Amino acid sequence: MGNIDKAARILAAVIIAILYFTGSIAGTTAIILLVVAVIFILTSFVSFCPLYAPFGISTLKKDN
Numbered sequence: 001m002g003n004i005d006k007a008a009r010i011l012a013a014v015i016i017a018i019l020y021f022t023g024s025i026a027g028t029t030a031i032i033l034l035v036v037a038v039i040f041i042l043t044s045f046v047s048f049c050p051l052y053a054p055f056g057i058s059t060l061k062k063d064n
Contacts, residue, residue: 001052002059006044013037013044 016037019025025033043049052058 001043001047001049002061005049005059006047009040009044013040 016025016033020030020034049057
């Protein structure tokens, strides 16, 4: 997982957290988005996305 991918996931998780704590999202939508935010944070820290593997996706820059 590349740095831009990690940063985008962390940014999305922070935005979801802000929306939740300001009361902009609530109920089932909030729970689902918070779970997604936690998954984004975890995958950013381990640098691996299990959904990328079956499709052969890699966001790492290739060295020449």
